[in-house]
Amino acid sequence: MALPRPASTWTGGMDMPSRLFERGGDDYQLYERDDEFVLTVELPGFDPEELTVSWDDGTLNVAGEHEDEFRGTRRTYHRRFRFPKTIQDGEIEAEYENGVLTVRLPIAFEAAATGTEIEIES
Structure with a gap:
């Protein structure tokens, strides 16, 4: 029996299942690292x-x-x-080497910090 993987950093403090990105088989892994998501897919x-x-x-x-x-x-x-999370569309990179596709999706942090301020009435 396989042990469950730990929650990623963005789900760690939330009451969400830690297997949100559970593998659909043994062909891919998806994780968050530093300021990007990294997806690896085995496609030999x-x-x-x-x-x-x-x-x-x-x-x-x-x-x-x-x-x-x-x-x-x-x-x-x-x-x-x-x-x-919001991804920097123009910065997504994909590489295919030795039967493994690796896609890097940089997170757009400024998107979370910007927006429209809502005035509070009193």
Whole structure:
């Protein structure tokens, strides 16, 4: 039986399940480190051109399609990851090396600090 993983820093003080980003299998890990989220996805056998990573309004989409003509097989992969904090859209980076896709999503701290001040009436 696997032991539950500890809550990440952003859920640590909240009454939320520590497995909000629980693995859907053994193919990915998602964690928060310093000022970014880091997602690693194991996709052995895919070429970088067969993978697509896109960002849309707080959701990261990872998709891939690989056809092995020699074996006559086709593999597809698709997962969506929703993020609870504002991400710096233009700073997201993805790298694919040795069958592992790594996506770094920097957190936009200034987004949490700014906003509209609401006047308090007395």
